[in-house]
Amino acid sequence: MYLPKHFSAPSDEALLALIHRYPFATLIASLPTGLEVNHLPLSLQAGRLCGHLARANPLWQHWQQNASAQVVMAVFHGPHAYVSPSWYPSKTQRGKGVPTWNYVVVHVQGQLRLIEEADWLREHLRVLTAQHEAEFEQPWQLEDAPADDIEQMMQVTVGISIEITQLTGKWKVSQNQPLENQQGVWQGLQASEASHARDLAAIVQAVNGLNGK
Template structure:
């Protein structure tokens, strides 16, 4: 990822919180020279520093990864692991030059796009362990249900029904090696222009604009504190 210094975000706690706040990620793999992406909800297990997800076994990724692991394993290995990249896109917004007070001063302004994104690199393994899947789906559900003011639990559905659904799934677990973030929120502009962008995002009727404003303020607070 192209990452100019002023947009680099290295606060690991902020990046971990980003993944938990925007858990719908894009899993990028390259198998036999063919790049592909899968879009999945993830659960980030901080204790083990692993990302967890699941896919149906009919997803071509399941067969392709299995084949890769079989070719990559040696007789002394339990399993091999596939290097992968996962991107977690946060809020983004078009930024019009009319939001910059400096436009009235010299007119040397152009449109841009502000955005936040976190990239995770790691090693993927596949599991079909029913206990692992049960725990993963429970954690993922418990993570998301409060966002809908709901208390639905896995046990609310008939056990034979959920067991039948899990038989067609496999689990994905990614051991996290590196997390890098890019928060492009007008840090390269003059303070007056930064403030102009922030004020317009805060007043926007668009939810993602206001979310971007919140993240912008987080970045600004850390900058002001010298972090």
């Protein structure tokens, strides 16, 4: 990933917080047939990313034939939004400015292993469900489904565990702009009706230390 120093993530804590808040990942692996790309939720547990795949997935079929762990890349996207040059006061004053895109993203490289143990898979599904049901008034639990349905689902599912070997992030949130333009970007994003733009506005404000005016 192209990563100018001024766009580096603010801290390791910020990387982990983004993974927790935006757990839906793009998982990229290199197979003999070419790149294999999957999209799935991954939960961060004790320095590992945990998830599951359908046994019909070519990624599982490849790993089943290759017992050793192999390197994969998981990409987590945070909020992102178009940035209009009309938000830059400098554009009005000097006529200079071009559009861009602001975003935050985390790349996780690691060693993927398959996990066939039924107890591990059941606990993973329980934890994953609890994490995402927590915001609901009456959270659904794994035990709410008929036991035979859960057993049938588990038979066609396999667990995966990714041991993290490299963690990098990019916070492209107008750090390369003068203060007046940062303020303009923050205000422009904040005025948007799109929730992801407003979420990004909060990051622009925090990273660049902007006041609340």
